[in-house]
Amino acid sequence: KAGVTQTPRYLIKTRGQQVTLSCSPISGHRSVSWYQQTPGQGLQFLFEYFSETQRNKGNFPGRFSGRQFSNSRSEMNVSTLELGDSALYLCASSLELAQNEQFFGPGTRLTVL
Amino acid sequence: DQQVKQNSPSLSVQEGRISILNCDYTNSMFDYFLWYKKYPAEGPTFLISISSIKDKNEDGRFTVFLNKSAKHLSLHIVPSQPGDSAVYFCAAVEYGGSQGNLIFGKGTKLSVKP
Numbered sequence: 757k758a759g760v761t762q763t764p765r766y767l768i769k770t771r772g773q774q775v776t777l778s779c780s781p782i783s784g785h786r787s788v789s790w791y792q793q794t795p796g797q798g799l800q801f802l803f804e805y806f807s808e809t810q811r812n813k814g815n816f817p818g819r820f821s822g823r824q825f826s827n828s829r830s831e832m833n834v835s836t837l838e839l840g841d842s843a844l845y846l847c848a849s850s851l852e853l854a855q856n857e858q859f860f861g862p863g864t865r866l867t868v869l
Numbered sequence: 870d871q872q873v874k875q876n877s878p879s880l881s882v883q884e885g886r887i888s889i890l891n892c893d894y895t896n897s898m899f900d901y902f903l904w905y906k907k908y909p910a911e912g913p914t915f916l917i918s919i920s921s922i923k924d925k926n927e928d929g930r931f932t933v934f935l936n937k938s939a940k941h942l943s944l945h946i947v948p949s950q951p952g953d954s955a956v957y958f959c960a961a962v963e964y965g966g967s968q969g970n971l972i973f974g975k976g977t978k979l980s981v982k983p
Contacts, residue, residue, distance in 0.1 A: 760912070762912075789970060789971075791971075791973075797975075798958075798973055798974065798975035798976060799913070799958060799960075799971075799973035799976075800973070801970035801971065801972070804970060812970050814970065846912050846913070847912075848912070857903065857915050857918065858915070858971065859914075859915065860905075860912030860913045860914065861912045862910065862911050862912050863911075863912050
């Protein structure tokens, strides 16, 4: 089975721009979660989607949003980028909602200049 | 405030010896714990987990111990191999309800020297 894929792998944006990241879960997995990894804060939960609905949300501002499509693929969007948004964004999939064992993609490295 | 803490940012061990990675947590509602391993430029990969009803879980060279009264868990790798060199993240989850997200520690970088 193919693993979780994320595109693009690397992205450079400037402050004020917006960005959309994409995640394709493992085939058959219906839940997709997004995490932000920074050196200072470690891995932090952004949100979880299941059946095209956001089911859980972490403590991030409204500039961070996402959606899930009927084929379970997910996108996350960050608007009005700030320097502090530079991070590795990881997507993880699991079979069902709120499952503990999640499978991570390689991440998208976002740099905001 | 951090709910999951890995107080050692790095650990260096000789090949063949035991590696012990520690993790402390503050939320007594956590009832499932996981360890993930992360190589550079890759996403974390699941290693081993333990439910709060157990105090030990083994999988090959990897053993996780849970001490609920101390709110402490540890990952033992025996024997350590150079390929184990990676960043190890401890994660916890509050089972049930609406909580499904993993709360991660900041990681411990393990270096296994040949």
